[in-house]
Amino acid sequence: MRTPEGSSDVFLSWRREDMVFFAAGVCHILAHMLLSLHPNEDFDLIYIKPVNKQPGNHMYESGGTWAFGFNRWSLEKDLLKVNETFAKDRYPNWNYERIVIEKVCRSI
Template identity: 30%
Template sequence: MDQLLSWKRSDQAFFAAGACHVLAWVAAERYASAGFGIVGMRQFGHPHVSHVIISNGRWAFDHDGWTPLPELLRATAEYEPDPSWDLLPITSALRHFCAAHKHRTPEQYAHDPLPRARRYLHQRPRPADVV
């Protein structure tokens, strides 16, 4: 994939199509004290995580913003041929996750995605009723 072309996508499209893990690590750093952790989503039987979110078991945050976790899982299942998902708590460092699940490290993007993820997260603050 052309990394410069990928970089030129809108923020939402960029984080939806390949950089969700970067956004999740930034969001988890910001909301860890509120009980949110990194969660990998993979289809049952698949060895690698295909989508990464943060969640506290009730709410989730990803490229679409804040969503009740069951709603996010239903919406994701509508777009997948096999709607069965395995949720994996991720506790490793970003670099180790990338190596284990075949995701790009921040250095492998056209530009550093971490500041972009921080700006995107700042534009979508956690609503007061998300606990």
């Protein structure tokens, strides 16, 4: 999640370290890049949509069990738990909906 300062100053936001940059702000670009590099794989583009308009939007790729996010391949359940724990530390009532945005089939 970006800070209020990072949200209001695009140049400050762009100067963040790579991992922070891809974790909070351009995760959707990283997710789409994986799709373009692996067009014959069976990945879903997943959107973590916080409920009640809270912060914490996030996108990643998942092939079912494994997921690719800003810091590495991990089990999807672990990626979701890390995101949830991080958000709930800041917003105790935080919750999300897991939405499959795009299905990329092996047959394409």
